[in-house]
Amino acid sequence: xxxxxxxxxxxxxxxxxxxxxxxxxxxxxxxxxxxxxxxxxxxxxxxxxxxxxxxxxxxxxxxxxxxxxxxxxxxxxx
Numbered sequence: 230x231x232x233x234x235x236x237x238x239x240x241x242x243x244x245x246x247x248x249x250x251x252x253x254x255x256x257x258x259x260x261x262x263x264x265x266x267x268x269x270x271x272x273x274x275x276x277x278x279x280x281x282x283x284x285x286x287x288x289x290x291x292x293x294x295x296x297x298x299x300x301x302x303x304x305x306x307x
Contacts, residue, residue, distance in 0.1 A: 244305040265297040
């Protein structure tokens with residue numbers, strides 16, 4: 230398994246400008262992006278064993294990150 234962080238600008242490079250614009254103009258998008266960043270950081274730290282967590286907790290964090298990513302993509306692609 231890769232321990233590379235899944236940063237939004239790397240996940241959606243084609244939407245880089247739109248993400249920047251939405252972060253300043255859409256409070257909901259900004260909140261989702263901040264939450265994604267925090268959850269993503271927690272997943273990365275768990276995977277890299279910097280802050281180990283139980284397997285179940287790590288799985289739940291990954292699911293939450295995926296759900297946030299899906300919601301962010303829906304806003305970006307609208």
